[in-house]
Amino acid sequence: MKRIYDKAQNQLQNRLPFVLYHKPKSGQLVGFFQKEATLFKSHDFTQPGFVFAPFNGNDVVLIPESQSEVLMEDWVANETMADAVVPDSEHKGKEAFRAFGG
Structure with a gap:
């Protein structure tokens, strides 16, 4: 699961979907x-x-499989993932979604 976690961190740093x-x-x-x-x-x-x-039904956003790297890993809940959650991120995500008209 570390591979997906590291990839997500990299996407965030590079501001990629x-x-x-x-x-x-x-x-x-x-x-x-x-x-x-x-x-x-x-x-x-x-x-x-x-x-x-x-x-x-408006502004349907797509992350196309053909334009993405798709990773699958076994899911194991642990403290590392729970500690990685940024409390304010949920609000920022909602604001970004609303900016799209959601």
Whole structure:
């Protein structure tokens, strides 16, 4: 899991898009790490990747699989990951999403 964590830190430092997710009842943590800072949008949901879609259906942002490095690792919850959470980051993320019209 250190590889995904290190990659996420690198993406943050370089201000590049990424997403991490864990499906229910799965032992895998998945990360989509976009290779460039381009903002991609999905209009018809036909491209493989990770989609951020607001409930109103406008401004659907896509991290395309073809433009990303996709990593999967076994999920093991530990104190290192819990300590890495920045309390203010949730509010900044919400503000950034609202700037897109979300």
